[in-house]
Amino acid sequence: MSRIGKNPVKIVKGADVQVDGTTITVKGPKGTLTRTFSPLVELAVEDGDVHVTRKDDTKPSRAMHGTARAIIFNMVTGVTEGYKKELLIEGTGYRAEQVGKNLQLAMGFSHPVRFEPPEGETFEVPKGNKSITISGPDKEAVGQIAAQIRMVRPPEPYKGKGIRYSTERIRRKAGKAGGKKK
Numbered sequence: 001m002s003r004i005g006k007n008p009v010k011i012v013k014g015a016d017v018q019v020d021g022t023t024i025t026v027k028g029p030k031g032t033l034t035r036t037f038s039p040l041v042e043l044a045v046e047d048g049d050v051h052v053t054r055k056d057d058t059k060p061s062r063a064m065h066g067t068a069r070a071i072i073f074n075m076v077t078g079v080t081e082g083y084k085k086e087l088l089i090e091g092t093g094y095r096a097e098q099v100g101k102n103l104q105l106a107m108g109f110s111h112p113v114r115f116e117p118p119e120g121e122t123f124e125v126p127k128g129n130k131s132i133t134i135s136g137p138d139k140e141a142v143g144q145i146a147a148q149i150r151m152v153r154p155p156e157p158y159k160g161k162g163i164r165y166s167t168e169r170i171r172r173k174a175g176k177a178g179g180k181k182k
Helices: 059-080 139-150
Strands: 016-020 023-028 031-036 041-046 049-054 083-090 095-099 102-106 113-115 122-124 131-136 162-165
Touching (some): 059 139, 113 139
Antiparallel strands (some): 095 102
């Protein structure tokens, strides 16, 4: 039995969970999320909890058991509290600005790089133009858009320039040591 999968997911106040076969819909103050799971797991709402059980004891069923429970927990947390990722921009001339709902980055290319937020997600750029906050109810979408923004200019190890997560530490390398010429 999966240690994660056997634990029920508590439905917190403000969240509404509806199960229709293998499809689950979670509604809350931050938005609505819907997901369809594999038929290897069964979902049920009982006594204010969501219970995930597997149909048999095959390896794919065991794998989906804990995964389904973790995704449902993230859905309930997302629609009630939301998720947030913060990116920091390092480098001279590198900056971000918010144009309407969209994000525009000046990262040393000949053109600005634009990002449009997925449905339900928002960008926020504080006054300094050196940080970006991505927030929304879907943990997967927030992480994916943060990774795509970071890939525009990943941090380099010599000067540390680029876009990095606020919790990320860049491992710095020593530059070229000027040796003797023969």
